[in-house]
Each structure stands twice: as C-alpha cells, then as structure tokens.
Amino acid sequence: MAASFVRNGRKIVAIGRNYADHVKELKNTIPKEPFFFLKPTTSYLPSGGNVEIPRGIVAHYEVELGLVIGKGGRDISSSDADSHIAGYALAVDMTARNLQDEVKKKGLPWSAVKGFDTFTPIGSFIPKSQVADPHNLSLWLKINGQLKQNGNTADMIFRIPRLIEHVSSIMTLEEGDLILTGTPSGIGPINAGDEILCGLADAATQQELSKLEFG
Amino acid sequence: MAASFVRNGRKIVAIGRNYADHVKELKNTIPKEPFFFLKPTTSYLPSGGNVEIPRGIVAHYEVELGLVIGKGGRDISSSDADSHIAGYALAVDMTARNLQDEVKKKGLPWSAVKGFDTFTPIGSFIPKSQVADPHNLSLWLKINGQLKQNGNTADMIFRIPRLIEHVSSIMTLEEGDLILTGTPSGIGPINAGDEILCGLADAATQQELSKLEFG
Numbered sequence: 440m441a442a443s444f445v446r447n448g449r450k451i452v453a454i455g456r457n458y459a460d461h462v463k464e465l466k467n468t469i470p471k472e473p474f475f476f477l478k479p480t481t482s483y484l485p486s487g488g489n490v491e492i493p494r495g496i497v498a499h500y501e502v503e504l505g506l507v508i509g510k511g512g513r514d515i516s517s518s519d520a521d522s523h524i525a526g527y528a529l530a531v532d533m534t535a536r537n538l539q540d541e542v543k544k545k546g547l548p549w550s551a552v553k554g555f556d557t558f559t560p561i562g563s564f565i566p567k568s569q570v571a572d573p574h575n576l577s578l579w580l581k582i583n584g585q586l587k588q589n590g591n592t593a594d595m596i597f598r599i600p601r602l603i604e605h606v607s608s609i610m611t612l613e614e615g616d617l618i619l620t621g622t623p624s625g626i627g628p629i630n631a632g633d634e635i636l637c638g639l640a641d642a643a644t645q646q647e648l649s650k651l652e653f654g
Numbered sequence: 655m656a657a658s659f660v661r662n663g664r665k666i667v668a669i670g671r672n673y674a675d676h677v678k679e680l681k682n683t684i685p686k687e688p689f690f691f692l693k694p695t696t697s698y699l700p701s702g703g704n705v706e707i708p709r710g711i712v713a714h715y716e717v718e719l720g721l722v723i724g725k726g727g728r729d730i731s732s733s734d735a736d737s738h739i740a741g742y743a744l745a746v747d748m749t750a751r752n753l754q755d756e757v758k759k760k761g762l763p764w765s766a767v768k769g770f771d772t773f774t775p776i777g778s779f780i781p782k783s784q785v786a787d788p789h790n791l792s793l794w795l796k797i798n799g800q801l802k803q804n805g806n807t808a809d810m811i812f813r814i815p816r817l818i819e820h821v822s823s824i825m826t827l828e829e830g831d832l833i834l835t836g837t838p839s840g841i842g843p844i845n846a847g848d849e850i851l852c853g854l855a856d857a858a859t860q861q862e863l864s865k866l867e868f869g
C-alpha cells in the first residue's frame with residue numbers, strides 16, 4: 440500500500456524550518472525542537488498537473504524530501520525509525536505566503552494556507568532500496584529553466600530519525616502517511632504559466648532518483 | 655462508507671470560534687469569516703475510551719457537533735451543502751490549551767496541540783434522517799456528573815451550509831470526512847480519573863440522539 444500513498448494515504452505531516460538557510464531567508468528563528476503542520480491528502484497533485492493559484496494568493500514553492508511510512512507506529516524511537524520508512528518521494532509544499540503572514544500575526548492555524556487543492560505536487564514513490572543515504576541527497580527546483588532552489592538533505596537541522604520520533608510521540612503514524620522534511624533556501628512565488636521542474640539525486644553518485652514537473 | 659467514517663475517513667476539519675459565548679470566554683475576537691484547522695484521524699477515540707493526557711499538558715474539552723460527509727465535492731455552494739451531509743456525530747475537540755497559548759503567541763501551527771492520539775472522542779454515526787433540524791440541537795458535557803457545557807447549535811455564528819461552502823472552497827471534501835462545527839462556552843480542563851459524559855438531543859422534542867463517554 441505504501442507505494443500507492445497518494446491514493447490511499449491518510450495524512451501529510453510537514454516539518455517547518457528544518458534548513459538553517461531557509462529559516463534565515465524568512466527571518467524566523469531556528470527551532471529548538473521540530474515542529475509540524477498537517478496538509479490534507481486532497482492537496483496532492485501528481486507530476487504533470489497544474490497548481491491552481493486562488494485569486495489574491497501569493498503561492499510560494501518549497502521543494503522537499505518526503506518520507507513514505509511503511510510500518511505504522513507510535514512513540515517510535517529514533518533508533519527504530521528507519522524500519523518504519525517504506526520509501527521516499529519528491530514533493531513541493533506550496534504555501535499561500537501572504538495569507539500565512541496574516542495568520543502567523545493573528546496566531547491562527549496554518550491549515551488553510553497550506554491546504555488548498557493542488558498545493559502538494561508529488562513525484563513517484565521511490566523504494567527505499569534505491570536510496571543509499573537519505574541524508575546525502577541533492578534536491579533542486581527550476582522555474583522556466585532557472586535554478587531557484589538547490590539544497591542537500593545533509594543540511595537538515597533535525598535529521599530523519601528525530602523527525603519520526605517527534606511526530607510519532609504526538610500522533611500515530613500509519614502506512615501511507617507522508618512526512619515532508621522541510622525546504623532549503625531559495626523559496627519564492629510561482630506565476631500562472633510558469634513551468635516548474637524539480638529533481639532529486641544521490642549527491643555522491645549524481646544518480647537521478649526522481650523528477651517532478653508542474654505548471 | 656460514511657457510517658464507518660471513524661475507521662475509513664481521511665480528514666477532520668475543525669472550525670474555530672463559532673459560538674459567541676465561547677469566543678468571549680477565551681478573550682478572542684469574533685471572526686469575520688469561518689476559519690479551521692485539521693486534526694488527524696489517528697486522534698479519534700471511540701466512546702468508552704480514555705483520553706491520554708501527555709505530561710505537562712493542560713487538556714481542555716470542547717463538545718461539538720460533527721458533520722459526516724457523504725457525497726464529496728469542492729466549491730460546494732451553501733444551497734447545495736445539505737446534500738453532501740450523510741449524518742452527524744457528537745465529538746469532543748480536545749485541546750492542549752497551554753501549548754496552544756504558546757503556539758498562538760509564536761504564530762506557529764495548531765496541528766500538534768489539537769492532534770495528539772485520543773484527542774477526538776467520537777460518538778456513533780447518526781443518520782441524517784434522525785435529525786429534524788441540525789440548527790436546533792442541544793449539546794452538553796458533564797464532568798463527574800457536573801454540567802460544564804450546555805449549548806444549542808442555533809447559536810452558531812456561521813451556520814452549517816456556510817461552513818461546508820467555506821471549507822470546500824479551499825479543500826475538496828471526501829466521503830467520510832468529518833467537520834467539527836465549534837464549541838459553545840464552558841470549556842475547561844479534564845484531569846486523570848475524571849468521568850466525562852456528553853449528550854446530543856433534539857432541542858424541540860428533547861429526544862436523545864447520541865451519548866459519548868470517556869475517562
């Protein structure tokens with residue numbers, strides 16, 4: 440079932456502020472522990488689709504590595520976390536940035552600003568066996584051929600086992616859940632008509648693991 | 655499938671600040687339009703279970719009417735909203751109030767403070783045919799026999815069709831989704847060992863529609 444997580448999964452848990460350069464560009468402070476928000480699975484957009492930008496919304500891209508949960512569980516220890524991962528997926532955490540600025544000021548939830556239909560472009564399932572080291576992957580995003588984001592998962596503030604430990608200490612993880620692990624710097628808006636292309640590769644061998652495109 | 659929404663549903667959309675008396679007791683301002691947050695379906699606790707209060711957490715009850723979606727859709731108009739409802743359920747939106755006060759100050763998401771396992775006690779599915787008027791239901795909550803909340807759905811600031819219109823303008827609703835419609839005044843903490851009993855009844859006839867209990 441994990442391979443069909445886009446169709447059958449029940450939740451998307453997205454980590455915020457997990458790359459120091461991105462924390463700086465949004466003038467936020469480095470978190471002392473991981474934090475996260477939920478996105479609805481109705482926000483998935485398979486590669487090749489179009490992000491719908493609601494009227495009046497400034498829609499920012501955030502390219503991220505996704506963890507697809509295989510074996511569910513709660514209170515998963517970081518030492519046991521890897522055994523709960525079935526695979527990976529390249530994803531974009533689209534964000535209504537102008538609305539997010541407003542709700543942050545008012546202390547309101549992030550669910551709407553992160554949860555519009557089509558706001559989670561998602562690549563194909565990558566079986567775990569194809570990934571030598573999830574903490575040494577390059578992930579990048581281009582708009583109309585121009586490189587905007589180019590990060591390495593080695594730069595995560597909180598690494599994958601810690602993320603799984605933290606999330607599962609609050610809510611049970613189930614098979615098919617997706618955890619988004621945060622975005623490196625370079626985020627910005629997309630506009631109608633833009634062509635967005637993202638890639639994920641093994642940073643040691645340059646072997647491509649996934650591509651994801653949308654308009 | 656709607657009748658088995660607790661097992662098979664994919665999201666819980668919870669409306670905030672939808673009863674004026676509750677808005678006042680938390681010293682919040684009356685919203686100009688509905689707002690909501692997501693709770694994970696892993697937070698469901700069937701009647702008869704025990705809410706787990708994490709160490710250091712002040713866990714508040716909020717008794718609420720839940721709408722169970724039958725026919726999915728997006729951009730549902732308020733005039734069409736009723737046809738998307740399969741039934742109702744009595745629910746409690748448990749909230750880690752001390753953590754919520756912190757995240758509101760910091761402009762952080764609400765997902766964790768609302769999303770702990772067991773933080774959505776939920777009653778049985780009530781088929782729509784049993785409910786004469788969803789805007790004239792009394793809902794109450796007692797702790798150890800003492801009445802704490804006693805509201806009427808007639809007092810919602812935003813009524814059910816408007817809630818469905820608003821949520822579905824942002825995210826597609828699917829069969830088995832639950833919409834929590836907000837809580838009347840009287841919220842407060844529960845403590846280990848408390849016995850909580852909630853009820854839902856037709857306010858015109860006093861006919862009982864649901865009971866929900868947890869410890």
Ligand SMILES: [Mg+2]
Pocket residue numbers: 453454455501503532619621622
């Ligand atoms: Mg993100």
Ligand SMILES: [Mg+2]
Pocket residue numbers: 609766767
């Ligand atoms: Mg927390």
Ligand SMILES: [Mg+2]
Pocket residue numbers: 668669670716718747834836837
């Ligand atoms: Mg509530």
